[in-house]
Every structure is written in C-alpha cells, then in structure tokens.
Amino acid sequence: MAKDVKCRVENCKFWSQGQRxxxxxxxxxxxxxxxxxxxxxxxxxxxxxxQ
Structure with missing residues (x-):
C-alpha cells in the first residue's frame, strides 16, 4: 500500500494535515x-x- 495517500477533502474524518x-x-x-x-x-x- 502507498505510504502517502493524498486527500483534498478537509471535512473527511480521515483527512490530516498536509492533505494526508x-x-x-x-x-x-x-x-x-x-x-x-x-x-x-x-x-x-x-x-x-x-467528520
């Protein structure tokens, strides 16, 4: 699995700083x-x- 999965959906429960x-x-x-x-x-x- 990829270490760095980018996400731009800031209101997702799984979103973290740096779009992670x-x-x-x-x-x-x-x-x-x-x-x-x-x-x-x-x-x-x-x-x-x-969230």
Whole structure:
C-alpha cells in the first residue's frame, strides 16, 4: 500500500494535515459501477466519512 495517500477533502474524518489520508484502507470505485474508468471524474472514493 502507498505510504502517502493524498486527500483534498478537509471535512473527511480521515483527512490530516498536509492533505494526508489516515484511513487503514481505501476503497475507490467507478461511478458507473463498471470496472474501468475513462478519466478521474468517473471515479469515487467510498472511504469518505463526514467528520
């Protein structure tokens, strides 16, 4: 797993100083439900939890 996962969503429970994600695991999916994304706008982080 990557050591430095960047996150720009400051109101996420897992957000930390320096745009770091402190979650133990990250879940990212394709918005359309498929297994391939054409670009970044088609992806979604399901790890987000509101503070």
């Amino acid at each position: 994600c402190t979650a133990n695991a990250i879940e990212v999916s394709v918005d359309s439900g498929g297994k391939q994304a054409g670009d970044v706008q088609e992806t979604n982080c399901h790890t987000f939890k509101l």
